[in-house]
Amino acid sequence: MSGNSTVASHLPRGFQAAGVAAGIKKTGAPDLALIVSERDCVAAATFTTNVVQAAPVVRGKSQLASPRATIRAVVINSGCANACTGTAGLADAEETARLVAEALVRQHPSDNAWRITAEQVFTMSTGVIGVPLPMDKLRAGIPAAAQQLSPQGLNEVARAIMTTDTRPKIASIDRGAWRIAGIAKGAGMIHPNMATLLSCILTDAAVEPALLREFLHQAVAVSFNRIVIDGDTSTNDTVLLLANGAGGIAIETPGQRNTFQQALNDVCVNLAQQVVRDGEGVTKFITLRITGAHDEHMADQVGRSIARSPLVKTAFYGEDANWGRVIAAAGYSGAAVDPNKMTLWFGPVKTFEAGEPTDYDEADASAAMKSDEIEVRLDLGLGEAETVLWTCDLSHEYVTINGKYRT
Amino acid sequence: MSGNSTVASHLPRGFQAAGVAAGIKKTGAPDLALIVSERDCVAAATFTTNVVQAAPVVRGKSQLASPRATIRAVVINSGCANACTGTAGLADAEETARLVAEALVRQHPSDNAWRITAEQVFTMSTGVIGVPLPMDKLRAGIPAAAQQLSPQGLNEVARAIMTTDTRPKIASIDRGAWRIAGIAKGAGMIHPNMATLLSCILTDAAVEPALLREFLHQAVAVSFNRIVIDGDTSTNDTVLLLANGAGGIAIETPGQRNTFQQALNDVCVNLAQQVVRDGEGVTKFITLRITGAHDEHMADQVGRSIARSPLVKTAFYGEDANWGRVIAAAGYSGAAVDPNKMTLWFGPVKTFEAGEPTDYDEADASAAMKSDEIEVRLDLGLGEAETVLWTCDLSHEYVTINGKYRT
Numbered sequence: 001m002s003g004n005s006t007v008a009s010h011l012p013r014g015f016q017a018a019g020v021a022a023g024i025k026k027t028g029a030p031d032l033a034l035i036v037s038e039r040d041c042v043a044a045a046t047f048t049t050n051v052v053q054a055a056p057v058v059r060g061k062s063q064l065a066s067p068r069a070t071i072r073a074v075v076i077n078s079g080c081a082n083a084c085t086g087t088a089g090l091a092d093a094e095e096t097a098r099l100v101a102e103a104l105v106r107q108h109p110s111d112n113a114w115r116i117t118a119e120q121v122f123t124m125s126t127g128v129i130g131v132p133l134p135m136d137k138l139r140a141g142i143p144a145a146a147q148q149l150s151p152q153g154l155n156e157v158a159r160a161i162m163t164t165d166t167r168p169k170i171a172s173i174d175r176g177a178w179r180i181a182g183i184a185k186g187a188g189m190i191h192p193n194m195a196t197l198l199s200c201i202l203t204d205a206a207v208e209p210a211l212l213r214e215f216l217h218q219a220v221a222v223s224f225n226r227i228v229i230d231g232d233t234s235t236n237d238t239v240l241l242l243a244n245g246a247g248g249i250a251i252e253t254p255g256q257r258n259t260f261q262q263a264l265n266d267v268c269v270n271l272a273q274q275v276v277r278d279g280e281g282v283t284k285f286i287t288l289r290i291t292g293a294h295d296e297h298m299a300d301q302v303g304r305s306i307a308r309s310p311l312v313k314t315a316f317y318g319e320d321a322n323w324g325r326v327i328a329a330a331g332y333s334g335a336a337v338d339p340n341k342m343t344l345w346f347g348p349v350k351t352f353e354a355g356e357p358t359d360y361d362e363a364d365a366s367a368a369m370k371s372d373e374i375e376v377r378l379d380l381g382l383g384e385a386e387t388v389l390w391t392c393d394l395s396h397e398y399v400t401i402n403g404k405y406r407t
Numbered sequence: 408m409s410g411n412s413t414v415a416s417h418l419p420r421g422f423q424a425a426g427v428a429a430g431i432k433k434t435g436a437p438d439l440a441l442i443v444s445e446r447d448c449v450a451a452a453t454f455t456t457n458v459v460q461a462a463p464v465v466r467g468k469s470q471l472a473s474p475r476a477t478i479r480a481v482v483i484n485s486g487c488a489n490a491c492t493g494t495a496g497l498a499d500a501e502e503t504a505r506l507v508a509e510a511l512v513r514q515h516p517s518d519n520a521w522r523i524t525a526e527q528v529f530t531m532s533t534g535v536i537g538v539p540l541p542m543d544k545l546r547a548g549i550p551a552a553a554q555q556l557s558p559q560g561l562n563e564v565a566r567a568i569m570t571t572d573t574r575p576k577i578a579s580i581d582r583g584a585w586r587i588a589g590i591a592k593g594a595g596m597i598h599p600n601m602a603t604l605l606s607c608i609l610t611d612a613a614v615e616p617a618l619l620r621e622f623l624h625q626a627v628a629v630s631f632n633r634i635v636i637d638g639d640t641s642t643n644d645t646v647l648l649l650a651n652g653a654g655g656i657a658i659e660t661p662g663q664r665n666t667f668q669q670a671l672n673d674v675c676v677n678l679a680q681q682v683v684r685d686g687e688g689v690t691k692f693i694t695l696r697i698t699g700a701h702d703e704h705m706a707d708q709v710g711r712s713i714a715r716s717p718l719v720k721t722a723f724y725g726e727d728a729n730w731g732r733v734i735a736a737a738g739y740s741g742a743a744v745d746p747n748k749m750t751l752w753f754g755p756v757k758t759f760e761a762g763e764p765t766d767y768d769e770a771d772a773s774a775a776m777k778s779d780e781i782e783v784r785l786d787l788g789l790g791e792a793e794t795v796l797w798t799c800d801l802s803h804e805y806v807t808i809n810g811k812y813r814t
Binding site for chain 1: 456457458459460488490491492493494495496535536537538641642717718721722724725726727729730731732734735737738739743744745746747758759761762763764801802803805806807808809810811
């Protein structure tokens, strides 16, 4: 698999993409991305569980509510979330979709295959909450993006959807008969719960709608839903999976299904880990493994409590092996844990066992904390269930970024 | 009421106190506090809800399980939490209590009134988790503290229990017939839930045990349980209320009860607010008022979600009126809120109403954020229930303090 930004700018067959600077961001950085498919795509998506939902989320949910819905284009803007913008925000999302459909029709005036409707255009937005979409910028930017569409445009799309991300996030797998390519953006407001952040994953395999939804559901569960940056669940989180069948291969047999599911999982895990590694102000990538739980829910409850704890996160930032904070966060997680049955490791160093500190060497624990990538394992000693979460530290830079985000 | 540290060092009648530097803290700052009562005290306490509980919490709970338990002395050390220390930690807490009883007997060799037992000594600890109590320091420090006991010692006690607190926290009320004086310490790991942090409140009124517990329960609910610093619930949180009756007045009639409850509430609210104002790295004191909820639970759920949000807290630190983050945090709180019914004010500035931004002036919102004390009100537009929480921002200094706490 290709999992970084310098490779893999080739889209799966039948897709084209472009990213431009439309002037939505004050900085002049790219802020408008367009992805189109030459054929109708089957689509599946997961959305934020926040009850406050941005206009594009409200629109996208209703759009994909019909099992026969097909998608031809995705338009994503950064710099403005179009959230908490009321009915005007919904109208703006609708107009954005219409502008895309019009631009594509204008681009292919004599080709009936490009007579697409606004209903076939999926919209996504990310950025500041509570500010209207600057429609004048979109009216100019969308035709400009349409003119630059190219089968090599994936990297430009990944760049145009960045907010506080420091680098584009792309992952792809090429199995010959079919390809999967995905992009994602973070980098704050990340606490996925059934859905997360913005990600768009494309494949040229042919997949039935119900199966595509099942593939996405399973892949998100083991990837985007396992990452925690700051515990804030966004109003805009959306993961979209499009399958256009342009490779000519249908995913049907159990063997094909397994292979495709695994490839999709790999792409999503790769993207999710990229989001954490590039999280706001992140200096440490932490793999948090909770084992020995009664059930998966308990493992998850304990893991999320630890991953969200500001005291745990700042200790990692300070490279301080303050393992007591991990035990304390497990203790207030709400799960029926027992400190006398817990065992805790920082990297290879066992620090706590059976209710008491071990006689570990502080120098070993400190050495484990110096690494950029740290595995923390907490065994609850209660059962067989386990989970893994990927999380990060909380740094001065996170505070700097989020103290002045709008200015 | 007296609510700052320079006044009110007078204890209620019949109490004496002292604080000394026993060498538990590497800095040489005071770290051992002793409070004694000349008479048996009726006692009530609330403890942390964390299932990982420090040795002194385990001991204190069992001690006060008997409704006829009486307390004569409280010993509090800072610099070491005696948490995650197993059976050795319990033995250390027990020995600490015995050392206090022995020191007091030695101090009053011919006075039978001072033949107290370890069972009458309440212990509290705060500091680093997972480190054994340095008993050699306590063996020397406790007799030293006993020698310095004085009716003016409250300020020394408040100083000796500080960890990352920058100032001692004292509040007192003198009604003539009876007095209430309390001390508290913060300043991180604060997310009270039934109980919080360390606080010791003394009165010379006479109160029946069941009534004393009821008084404390009500007072904690409107004070310590309404503050949020970082969302981490400690392993050591304890609020202890002692009544020794030395003022000669029993609290019995409904009128007396109301007056006493109100005075106790005032002392606890004052202490709780002092803890927030002196929270780790705090630059803003935020009064968060949630109104229009279906019930108090909903108001509380929404308020805590906002108060814990790192994105909300960093925006306050940056003086950025990023109200969308408040709406988003309400949205992911788990409560069945409706953004179209919400109204949000930052100070006097209404920023959001009926699902959309108002036409407020950004300069007015910015001005409201400049103040050291900010009131945020979110009306949910659903019912009549409301709550108030006191919380704070998340600053660079919080990260600095907690990144290197043990070193």
